[in-house]
Amino acid sequence: MERGTRIRVKFVKRGELKYISHLDLLRTMERAVRRSGLPIAYTEGFHPHAKIQFASALPVGVESTGELMDIELKEEFSASEVVQRLKEQLPKALAPHEGAVVPEGEGKLTSLVQGAGYLVRVEPVADLAGRVEAWLGKDTVLWPRQRKGKVRHLDLRKATTKLAACGTDQLELFLSFSPEATNVRPQEVILSLELEPLFVVRTAIFGEGVLLAPLKKGKN
Amino acid sequence: MLDKKQWDAILARVEKPARYIGGEWNQPPKEGKLAVCLAFPDVYEVGMSHLGLKILYHVLTQKENVVVERAFCPWIDMEEEMKKAKIPLLSVESHRPLSEFQIVGFTLQYELSYTNVLQMMALGEIPLYSAERTEKHPLVIAGGPCAFNPEPLAPFLDAVVLGEGEEVMGEIVDCYESWQNKGASRDNLLRSLAEIPGVYVPSLYKVSYNTDGTIRAVEPEEGVPGTVTKRLVDLAGAPYPENWLVPYTEIVHDRVMLEIMRGCTRGCRFCQAGTIYRPLREKSQKEIMALADKLLKNTGYDELSLTSLSSSDYSRIAELLAALVDKYGEMGVSVSLPSLRTDKFAIELAQTIEKVRKTGLTFAPEAGSQRLRDVINKGVTEEDLISTAQAAFSTGWRRIKLYFMIGLPTETDDDVLAIAQLAKKVLAVGRECAGKGKGGIQVSVSVSSFVPKPHTPFQWEAQDTMEELARKQELLKGALAGTRAINLAWHQPEGSLLEAVLSRGDRRLAEVIMYAWQAGCHFDSWQEQFSFDSWQKAFRKAGLDPAFYANRKRSKEEILPWDHLHSGVNKSFLWRERQRAYSGQRTEDCRLGCTGCGVCPGLGVSNSFAQE
Numbered sequence: 001m002e003r004g005t006r007i008r009v010k011f012v013k014r015g016e017l018k019y020i021s022h023l024d025l026l027r028t029m030e031r032a033v034r035r036s037g038l039p040i041a042y043t044e045g046f047h048p049h050a051k052i053q054f055a056s057a058l059p060v061g062v063e064s065t066g067e068l069m070d071i072e073l074k075e076e077f078s079a080s081e082v083v084q085r086l087k088e089q090l091p092k093a094l095a096p097h098e099g100a101v102v103p104e105g106e107g108k109l110t111s112l113v114q115g116a117g118y119l120v121r122v123e124p125v126a127d128l129a130g131r132v133e134a135w136l137g138k139d140t141v142l143w144p145r146q147r148k149g150k151v152r153h154l155d156l157r158k159a160t161t162k163l164a165a166c167g168t169d170q171l172e173l174f175l176s177f178s179p180e181a182t183n184v185r186p187q188e189v190i191l192s193l194e195l196e197p198l199f200v201v202r203t204a205i206f207g208e209g210v211l212l213a214p215l216k217k218g219k220n
Numbered sequence: 221m222l223d224k225k226q227w228d229a230i231l232a233r234v235e236k237p238a239r240y241i242g243g244e245w246n247q248p249p250k251e252g253k254l255a256v257c258l259a260f261p262d263v264y265e266v267g268m269s270h271l272g273l274k275i276l277y278h279v280l281t282q283k284e285n286v287v288v289e290r291a292f293c294p295w296i297d298m299e300e301e302m303k304k305a306k307i308p309l310l311s312v313e314s315h316r317p318l319s320e321f322q323i324v325g326f327t328l329q330y331e332l333s334y335t336n337v338l339q340m341m342a343l344g345e346i347p348l349y350s351a352e353r354t355e356k357h358p359l360v361i362a363g364g365p366c367a368f369n370p371e372p373l374a375p376f377l378d379a380v381v382l383g384e385g386e387e388v389m390g391e392i393v394d395c396y397e398s399w400q401n402k403g404a405s406r407d408n409l410l411r412s413l414a415e416i417p418g419v420y421v422p423s424l425y426k427v428s429y430n431t432d433g434t435i436r437a438v439e440p441e442e443g444v445p446g447t448v449t450k451r452l453v454d455l456a457g458a459p460y461p462e463n464w465l466v467p468y469t470e471i472v473h474d475r476v477m478l479e480i481m482r483g484c485t486r487g488c489r490f491c492q493a494g495t496i497y498r499p500l501r502e503k504s505q506k507e508i509m510a511l512a513d514k515l516l517k518n519t520g521y522d523e524l525s526l527t528s529l530s531s532s533d534y535s536r537i538a539e540l541l542a543a544l545v546d547k548y549g550e551m552g553v554s555v556s557l558p559s560l561r562t563d564k565f566a567i568e569l570a571q572t573i574e575k576v577r578k579t580g581l582t583f584a585p586e587a588g589s590q591r592l593r594d595v596i597n598k599g600v601t602e603e604d605l606i607s608t609a610q611a612a613f614s615t616g617w618r619r620i621k622l623y624f625m626i627g628l629p630t631e632t633d634d635d636v637l638a639i640a641q642l643a644k645k646v647l648a649v650g651r652e653c654a655g656k657g658k659g660g661i662q663v664s665v666s667v668s669s670f671v672p673k674p675h676t677p678f679q680w681e682a683q684d685t686m687e688e689l690a691r692k693q694e695l696l697k698g699a700l701a702g703t704r705a706i707n708l709a710w711h712q713p714e715g716s717l718l719e720a721v722l723s724r725g726d727r728r729l730a731e732v733i734m735y736a737w738q739a740g741c742h743f744d745s746w747q748e749q750f751s752f753d754s755w756q757k758a759f760r761k762a763g764l765d766p767a768f769y770a771n772r773k774r775s776k777e778e779i780l781p782w783d784h785l786h787s788g789v790n791k792s793f794l795w796r797e798r799q800r801a802y803s804g805q806r807t808e809d810c811r812l813g814c815t816g817c818g819v820c821p822g823l824g825v826s827n828s829f830a831q832e
Binding site for chain 2: 016017019020021023024027028030031032033034035037042048050060061089091093
């Protein structure tokens with residue numbers, strides 16, 4: 001491709017828009033880019049797709065303060081202009097707020113991400129910290145997930161790199177995107193603690209690359 | 221006030237929460253005192269795909285002092301949640317209960333959505349019967365194709381709009397506003413509405429019946445017009461949205477729909493749309509190109525569909541398609557036609573728009589034999605279909621879908637078997653064109669059951685009984701058994717029977733609809749929700765026989781429930797067409813010469829064709 005640009009954009013997903021699916025988000029972003037008039041690049045082939053890539057699918061019902069997507073443009077653009085033009089075409093609940101040109105040679109966004117951080121609010125529980133400690137003490141926490149009539153067991157413990165109680169009604173949770181645990185949902189971890197998630201927000205996407213939060217190593 | 225926390229918890233539990241959140245792109249700023257709710261009696265994805273809703277939403281948005289919002293029928297899971305939480309049906313935009321709107325307008329697109337109209341009113345806490353509503357309640361109006369015989373819903377509706385709504389909608393709002401300012405009674409409002417051309421107020425007409433169940437008379441109250449005639453707009457420059465709501469979740473027709481003409485000149489005798497949308501009016505190519513540009517820019521869609529009853533009949537269709545593909549092809553925008561005529565020209569058109577991807581093509585011969593196609597005035601010959609199929613297969617298409625009906629007037633078993641023969645011929649042509657080793661030729665045959673519709677030459681006909689329809693389906697299945705490259709799809713006869721009852725029904729059926737709804741019937745057009753058993757019980761409870769409505773041939777003299785509602789096409793023309801059908805005589809496309817249906821002289825209009 002001639003002198004194109006890949007721009008990484010950080011945006012929020014808030015309010016009732018947490019209820020749109022990943023596929024809905026993809027369509028919405030593609031349409032916003034088209035409305036903005038930015039010269040988006042398309043894949044070749046019978047069924048051309050706009051070259052937009054997301055870091056990781058956010059589970060339906062989870063808000064986010066910083067989702068990431070890479071947009072490939074056919075011409076050079078500054079990150080600030082791309083952010084500004086997209087902002088004009090998106091509702092506040094999906095507003096982009098930061099952008100950066102992705103340096104040449106940096107891999108695909110999906111290959112860079114390693115995990116994500118969440119903040120969860122639950123109904124107050126007196127000994128939240130104790131319950132968390134007991135959970136972390138287990139070797140495995142298997143969780144059944146039904147899909148098309150088949151049940152698969154995910155190891156929630158293995159996917160969890162951090163779990164900490166903050167007071168009696170909040171939890172901080174880090175999930176790793178290791179291949180075998182890619183899609184553990186934060187709600188599943190909370191449910192396995194016998195808690196009801198009232199509000200879940202993704203606060204960071206970890207990885208090595210532009211705009212990604214550096215991952216704090218070590219399992220607790 | 222809606223408890224946000226509770227609402228959020230509900231959204232987290234339902235199957236498709238994005239149906240209920242609103243906030244779509246291009247939402248107009250809300251200001252104004254008069255709140256109108258456009259209510260579509262089906263789920264969000266279906267309602268949002270409806271062009272009429274988009275047009276009326278646009279028209280009302282332009283109107284000063286009016287706030288327009290939308291409401292859809294909540295799916296079963298959401299309905300249960302809302303009932304449990306005692307939340308009434310809310311509009312999508314401001315989440316305001318239906319009962320707080322001044323005007324609620326339903327669109328009647330298909331008969332099997334009637335119970336959803338009751339469902340939405342009930343969930344919206346609006347008294348179901350017009351007679352039970354007072355000055356404090358919303359005015360409930362309806363429009364759409366089924367409004368041409370709204371009698372089964374008559375006691376539930378305050379006013380019904382016949383024909384095109386672009387202009388009359390504003391007149392209704394104005395009428396409502398001046399009534400409100402006067403502070404007059406509800407009766408006064410209904411009377412004023414009845415004075416607007418195209419507006420039918422059912423409660424101002426008294427229907428009496430003969431002992432055999434047929435109608436004796438439909439008598440308007442004093443000062444009320446005896447006949448209500450449909451409204452029409454001049455399509456050139458008619459209001460059309462330049463932007464519209466872009467949904468977050470995928471809807472059925474998730475693309476820019478650009479109406480290129482209204483009306484159809486072909487005169488197929490089974491087709492209601494072919495009558496009620498007369499005359500033919502084509503938009504100019506210039507206007508279409510300008511709208512395409514604005515709509516694509518404002519929505520960000522990458523697909524554009526040229527909609528009408530028969531888009532390949534648009535007189536400048538080849539130029540238009542070429543211009544669109546030329547202008548937008550590079551930007552990754554695909555252009556589509558919803559239906560294709562059965563001729564080689566259509567294949568050329570399809571090639572213009574599907575240069576790369578050759579998916580399937582769909583044609584509608586409607587009947588298997590030439591004799592029966594002449595009866596229904598479907599001007600397609602077997603040679604047309606075979607040569608079209610040949611052109612399609614030899615230019616790379618692999619799948620052809622064919623639409624047919626069974627149960628058409630005068631149909632014999634030979635006509636039914638002719639469907640199988642025709643499908644097999646198409647398959648053979650496909651295999652011949654594809655040659656050896658290329659394989660993969662598929663012919664899909666979709667067979668629906670004929671439903672006689674009001675305002676058509678077949679409005680007097682009896683529908684085949686369910687048993688007869690089932691027998692014919694079996695006959696066809698047998699004839700196609702063992703041909704794996706042809707797959708057959710058909711409709712359940714029970715749904716077709718109910719559709720036939722409701723489409724030509726009278727006011728007494730309101731009781732049946734009420735009983736069926738009370739027994740839990742809604743979303744009847746969704747196979748998994750349809751309970752024919754509950755409907756049968758409702759008929760019995762009301763003491764009415766579905767066969768009286770569906771399977772009975774009417775005489776020429778009988779007063780039909782919709783005789784006082786005028787589509788512009790004369791009843792005498794429809795009868796003449798019926799006679800011609802029985803003698804197998806075709807009637808030409810009215811582009812080639814007037815066939816005397818009465819629309820043009822009666823309504824002071826004429827067919828109009830596209831300019832550059």
